[in-house]
Amino acid sequence: MKKKKLVLEKPLTRSRLHEEIVSIIQKQIMSGAIVPGGKLPTEREMAETFDVNRATVREALRKLENLDLIEIRHGDGLYVKNYLESGNFDLIKAALHNNGSGEILINILDARRYIVPQIAYIAAEQRMPEDIDELKTVVFDTDLDMLEKDIRVHQLIARSTHNLLCTIGLNFFNQIFRDYGHLYFDDRRNAERSNIFHHDIYEAIKNQKPDDARRIMREVLIYAEEAVKRELPNATKG
Amino acid sequence: MKKKKLVLEKPLTRSRLHEEIVSIIQKQIMSGAIVPGGKLPTEREMAETFDVNRATVREALRKLENLDLIEIRHGDGLYVKNYLESGNFDLIKAALHNNGSGEILINILDARRYIVPQIAYIAAEQRMPEDIDELKTVVFDTDLDMLEKDIRVHQLIARSTHNLLCTIGLNFFNQIFRDYGHLYFDDRRNAERSNIFHHDIYEAIKNQKPDDARRIMREVLIYAEEAVKRELPNATKG
DNA sequence: TTGGATGGGTGGTTCAACCAATAATAGATT
DNA sequence: AATCTATTATTGGTTGAACCACCCATCCAA
Known part of the structure; x- marks a missing residue:
């Protein structure tokens, strides 16, 4: 019989900064605090708000884009989408935990x-x-x-x-x-x-x-x- | 009657560099060229291979991570997952197009x-x-x-x-x-x-x-x- | 009125560092 | 010899500043 290892689910993946940012913005969107069609602050503004580098914000935005929560328009800005119309399944996992x-x-x-x-x-x-x-x-x-x-x-x-x-x-x-x-x-x-x-x-x-x-x-x-x-x-x- | 606009599907979203990189790596993984459990080159190596900046590579990796195609371990490296066990629905869209x-x-x-x-x-x-x-x-x-x-x-x-x-x-x-x-x-x-x-x-x-x-x-x-x-x-x- | 140039703001990318976690190594301890 | 521990090299995570590419509102000239 194998020795049973103590397996810690959630392998202590210390939240990376960009993940925390994803979580914050995601909650704001899914709670309705930001209305679909509305614009998010610019990357530079967010970087200042969260006191992180712009590259970190961008990694967070990449994930929000993959979740179909936002649409990114080059030269224009960041737009909030209606997740009831465009959201994908990963949203459900997130919603489950929140x-x-x-x-x-x-x-x-x-x-x-x-x-x-x-x-x-x-x-x-x-x-x-x-x-x-x-x-x-x-x-x-x-x-x-x-x-x-x-x-x-x-x-x-x-x-x-x-x-x-x-x-x-x-x-x-x-x-x-x-x-x-x-x-x-x-x-x-x-x-x-x-x-x-x-x-x-x-x-x-x-x-x-x-x-x-x-x-x-x-x-x-x-x-x-x-x-x-x-x-x-x-x-x-x- | 509303005037019918000519709507171009695929709104000419010029491929961003990191998206092209996603596409390349994704195809390699899903075609089996890289075996599940195997390691990808380091971020720095990839940056050199694709002749782009490391930040760009990282944005691509973020997406591959969201697709559940790879697992990123801080201080260790990039591991290819078995998408048949972990993949998500966005993979199907990609697979459909390929x-x-x-x-x-x-x-x-x-x-x-x-x-x-x-x-x-x-x-x-x-x-x-x-x-x-x-x-x-x-x-x-x-x-x-x-x-x-x-x-x-x-x-x-x-x-x-x-x-x-x-x-x-x-x-x-x-x-x-x-x-x-x-x-x-x-x-x-x-x-x-x-x-x-x-x-x-x-x-x-x-x-x-x-x-x-x-x-x-x-x-x-x-x-x-x-x-x-x-x-x-x-x-x-x- | 129309068309094109212009400038400001936004996302996209680059560069060069440094921080933080991990694994491998060498060394000390038993 | 085996095991623990400190060290070091490697790798992902983050930073700051700068520049490029794109969109748009504005203004000026035809």
């Missing part, structure tokens, strides 16, 4: 319940023999940490769809789940539940039973969802 | 067919009176450019779900579709088909008929999908 009420988490769980079972369905349809082999080695590996194993099972299911969008879409959910996963698998019953799930869905996909795969995935997600919601005092709303 | 065969586009259309009808379903369930008002003004606006109108209808449907993930998820599809939309709506039959769709789904959502909304959405997507596939000579594979 949003204490758990409303966003509920949104994510809802969406996951609709999407991920469908991915399992497609996987059972499209899987190749190699996919089954890979899945098998993970499912029957008893040495793996349960969280790591669960994530890899999901990854392999997604990859079995042979659809890049499904693969990356499932990554999205995994990345979010990873932060909360340890809490979940600390409960022995949950870990056992997942173990059963891994074997069941492996069989369904191997035997090309899309409906079974979808049902099995849906059931485990609902189970996990309820466990998560029990931990959320604010998640009273249906 | 992928001539249309395989990725098929992937996207497939996924859209599964996901977007479900969004319509949720919208019909969750919509508030204000959502209907907004949707109405757009659906019955005869001045709007058809592409713009269609995008806004989809946006408002997504927003009616009151689920941030759905809203942003639909943005993703819209952003991709926008580039191809003009071709589609140039065909008068397609435009008329969409007009009917707008009115039908408006009624379904207004009257809170989730099943109808889902079916209507699904039908129009399949219609559009077939039109797109007819234009794709390479999309022979089912």
